[in-house]
Amino acid sequence: MKTMFKKGMLGALFATAAFAAAPALQAQETVKFGLFHDFTKVYTFVADEFSQGQRDYLTLINEEGGIKGQKFEAIVRDHGNEPQRGLELYNRAREEGAIYFMFLSTPVANAVVPRALQDKVVLGTPLHGRGDTMVGETFPYVFPMMASYWSQAARLLKYVEDTQGGLKGKKIAHVHIDTPFGREPLPILEKLAQQKSFELRSFAYPSPGNEQSAVWSDVRRYRPDFVLIWGAGNSQMVSVREAVRNGIDPAKILSVVWLTETDMKNIGESTAIGAKRVEVVQPGRDHPIIQRILDKVYKAGKGAGPEARVGNTYYNYGVADMVIATEGAKLALEKLGPPLTGEKLKAGMEMIRNLDTKGFMPPVTITPQDHQGGGQARVSQWDGKAWVPVSDWAAAYQDVVWEEARASAAKFSQGK
Amino acid sequence: MFYRLSGVHHTRYEDTRRLWPIPTDRRLVAVLFLLALSAPLWLSELYLQNYLLPWLIWSAATLSLTLLMGVAGQLHFGYAAVMAIGAYSAIHLVRLGVPFELAFIGAGLVAAVIGCLFGAAALRVKGLYLVMATLAMQYLVDWVIVNVPAISGGAHATLQAPEARVLFFSFADGFTRYYFAFFWAVFMTVFLLNTKRTSFGRALVAIRDKDYAASVIGVSPFKYKLLAFFTSSFFGGMSGAVLAFCFYRAVTPEQFGFNVSTQLVAMVLVGGLGSVIGAYLGAAFVLLTPMILSNGIAALSDAGWLSVSANLLAHLPLMIYGALIIGFLLAEPLGLAKIYDNMRNYFLVWPFKHSRR
Numbered sequence: 052m053k054t055m056f057k058k059g060m061l062g063a064l065f066a067t068a069a070f071a072a073a074p075a076l077q078a079q080e081t082v083k084f085g086l087f088h089d090f091t092k093v094y095t096f097v098a099d100e101f102s103q104g105q106r107d108y109l110t111l112i113n114e115e116g117g118i119k120g121q122k123f124e125a126i127v128r129d130h131g132n133e134p135q136r137g138l139e140l141y142n143r144a145r146e147e148g149a150i151y152f153m154f155l156s157t158p159v160a161n162a163v164v165p166r167a168l169q170d171k172v173v174l175g176t177p178l179h180g181r182g183d184t185m186v187g188e189t190f191p192y193v194f195p196m197m198a199s200y201w202s203q204a205a206r207l208l209k210y211v212e213d214t215q216g217g218l219k220g221k222k223i224a225h226v227h228i229d230t231p232f233g234r235e236p237l238p239i240l241e242k243l244a245q246q247k248s249f250e251l252r253s254f255a256y257p258s259p260g261n262e263q264s265a266v267w268s269d270v271r272r273y274r275p276d277f278v279l280i281w282g283a284g285n286s287q288m289v290s291v292r293e294a295v296r297n298g299i300d301p302a303k304i305l306s307v308v309w310l311t312e313t314d315m316k317n318i319g320e321s322t323a324i325g326a327k328r329v330e331v332v333q334p335g336r337d338h339p340i341i342q343r344i345l346d347k348v349y350k351a352g353k354g355a356g357p358e359a360r361v362g363n364t365y366y367n368y369g370v371a372d373m374v375i376a377t378e379g380a381k382l383a384l385e386k387l388g389p390p391l392t393g394e395k396l397k398a399g400m401e402m403i404r405n406l407d408t409k410g411f412m413p414p415v416t417i418t419p420q421d422h423q424g425g426g427q428a429r430v431s432q433w434d435g436k437a438w439v440p441v442s443d444w445a446a447a448y449q450d451v452v453w454e455e456a457r458a459s460a461a462k463f464s465q466g467k
Numbered sequence: 468m469f470y471r472l473s474g475v476h477h478t479r480y481e482d483t484r485r486l487w488p489i490p491t492d493r494r495l496v497a498v499l500f501l502l503a504l505s506a507p508l509w510l511s512e513l514y515l516q517n518y519l520l521p522w523l524i525w526s527a528a529t530l531s532l533t534l535l536m537g538v539a540g541q542l543h544f545g546y547a548a549v550m551a552i553g554a555y556s557a558i559h560l561v562r563l564g565v566p567f568e569l570a571f572i573g574a575g576l577v578a579a580v581i582g583c584l585f586g587a588a589a590l591r592v593k594g595l596y597l598v599m600a601t602l603a604m605q606y607l608v609d610w611v612i613v614n615v616p617a618i619s620g621g622a623h624a625t626l627q628a629p630e631a632r633v634l635f636f637s638f639a640d641g642f643t644r645y646y647f648a649f650f651w652a653v654f655m656t657v658f659l660l661n662t663k664r665t666s667f668g669r670a671l672v673a674i675r676d677k678d679y680a681a682s683v684i685g686v687s688p689f690k691y692k693l694l695a696f697f698t699s700s701f702f703g704g705m706s707g708a709v710l711a712f713c714f715y716r717a718v719t720p721e722q723f724g725f726n727v728s729t730q731l732v733a734m735v736l737v738g739g740l741g742s743v744i745g746a747y748l749g750a751a752f753v754l755l756t757p758m759i760l761s762n763g764i765a766a767l768s769d770a771g772w773l774s775v776s777a778n779l780l781a782h783l784p785l786m787i788y789g790a791l792i793i794g795f796l797l798a799e800p801l802g803l804a805k806i807y808d809n810m811r812n813y814f815l816v817w818p819f820k821h822s823r824r
């Protein structure tokens with residue numbers, strides 16, 4: 052009898068949950084964005100801040116009266132980095148009328164790509180997903196929007212070339228997490244190594260990268276001129292710490308975008324002064340957009356999370372993602388008129404020309420061919436308190452990046 | 468009363484030996500079969516493609532794993548790798564121009580051969596040590612996929628499932644995907660139900676209970692342990708191919724990581740070791756509960772009945788999910804299948820609880 056009672060209770064619970072979860076089909080009053088994250092498993096280091104930035108920016112737009120009277124609504128859910136849950140969220144949100152989707156998880160985004168192409172809704176893949184989606188002809192509904200990992204690697208090498216008087220004869224170590232993400236820049240690096248005749252060696256440490264000491268003693272023996280570190284979350288902190296322990300000058304460390312002020316503080320503010328990273332959005336609060344958010348969203352008590360996070364690197368990435376998406380929505384509404392659909396939003400995104408954010412991010416130009424938005428990025432350096440830019444926004448070696456992307460996109464088309 | 472026995476007279480040996488000797492069980496199975504068969508008619512696209520379809524596929528995979536873990540007693544913590552081998556083999560074979568039907572079997576064969584190689588460890592080690600050996604398989608397969616671009620599909624390590632047809636039906640069509648997965652699950656169910664009644668199945672059970680004793684009575688542990696790994700990996704690989712073609716339609720190594728292996732083991736354990744209905748219940752629990760909980764809680768929050776921070780909101784379903792697992796296993800350590808069995812036993816004699824079953 053006891054078991055029976057429990058069963059009944061659970062049955063009731065499930066039934067309620069299922070009913071409550073049934074999608075409420077209502078008239079489309081707001082433009083719905085499905086902004087899904089992995090809050091609980093792998094990408095937790097970025098999800099909270101990124102999502103807060105996205106929601107705050109949409110709140111800001113709504114507080115300011117929306118765009119052409121259209122308000123925006125964010126559907127925020129957790130997919131736990133599991134493709135099957137991401138697909139469920141995608142389909143549910145699509146039934147609710149969402150036209151823009153972002154998952155911030157490579158496995159989920161990759162599973163959604165073929166569906167988004169079929170369903171004609173916009174999938175934003177800033178800083179995740181497959182890099183070849185920048186080829187707009189092959190992936191008309193997928194928008195990486197910011198410099199891909201390939202462009203980031205190219206930008207870092209360009210920085211070395213510019214500051215060191217050329218790459219010829221340099222020894223570059225690529226220390227990466229042994230996952231597809233860590234290996235992703237390798238084709239670009241190898242190609243550039245041939246073109247610019249520098250020496251490249253890659254060092255892989257096993258995922259999740261909490262233990263890397265064996266790899267770093269190899270790196271030390273290799274005596275590289277520069278070290279690229281390609282990981283995310285905790286593994287980046289371990290990389291920086293191990294590099295310093297192995298006597299590598301922090302100024303020689305060049306990191307992928309995933310390295311923040313929080314990471315540096317956890318490592319020890321003064322441990323790795325001089326470490327450099329590539330960035331695609333300006334961090335900090337010293338910018339009109341962030342000031343507007345503080346002023347109109349947080350003063351009104353409508354912030355989506357703790358105010359202390361505002362201005363953090365990942366927070367600003369979330370804001371930037373929404374700045375580009377809402378700009379696309381604005382252009383679509385202006386040129387094509389309401390109601391907004393996935394097809395119109397796609398057309399609007401492709402109309403973005405030299406989006407001027409007053410230095411918040413590089414000027415973004417998205418065309419039907421180029422969904423990367425120009426691929427500009429810059430290098431910044433940790434001074435013990437903050438990340439200080441040491442280069443201008445610029446795109447680097449885009450010919451090599453595009454050649455690789457086109458080749459990869461061609462393979463995608465063949466597979467269909 | 469509900470599972471009425473009175474008036475059921477078996478006059479032939481075949482009748483007593485059939486799969487479901489009690490008429491109520493037969494009717495239940497028939498109703499479930501018809502419900503699933505007609506699901507596209509009464510279930511919305513969302514629930515069909517995102518709940519029922521993956522549930523059937525994962526149930527089929529759980530069934531093939533339960534053959535190994537539940538029936539033959541060989542622990543396997545790298546089953547996602549077996550499915551990965553099947554998924555990648557099927558996609559590559561179809562890309563090479565092999566018809567899907569052959570590629571499907573080929574996927575099973577490749578998975579079975581590689582699964583057998585690692586299964587050979589079972590000839591020497593048992594229990595936790597076998598877990599280690601199968602874990603090694605998981606990591607080796609992951610490593611090979613990630614490090615060989617020809618397998619993983621280039622720098623992005625994403626491989627699209629190519630256009631394929633099975634018996635003239637294209638996988639681009641949602642119905643084909645559903646019915647193919649459905650019939651695959653039905654096939655696996657019938658296969659496992661019958662396997663347990665064959666000499667092969669009984670030999671596996673003998674190995675599970677005590678391999679030394681089994682060899683004394685003439686059951687060769689060498690042969691049957693390898694056969695168990697071969698059969699299970701064969702069907703696991705095929706289930707992986709079904710997953711790739713019918714559900715994901717694009718494969719990445721992360722879809723078959725270690726966490727997926729643990730989920731599969733959880734499906735087998737929560738459902739009930741060696742039980743067919745347990746495989747379905749376990750897969751439903753592990754796969755669908757997190758989705759339902761997380762949607763339910765998000766809906767509560769949207770309706771304003773639950774005001775907690777976004778972070779807690781995301782973790783709340785996990786907490787409830789964890790509590791549910793503990794709760795179920797405390798209530799019935801033998802799994803969900805045993806809970807169903809208890810209920811069935813209760814109704815078998817209800818309302819005459821005092822009577823002999």
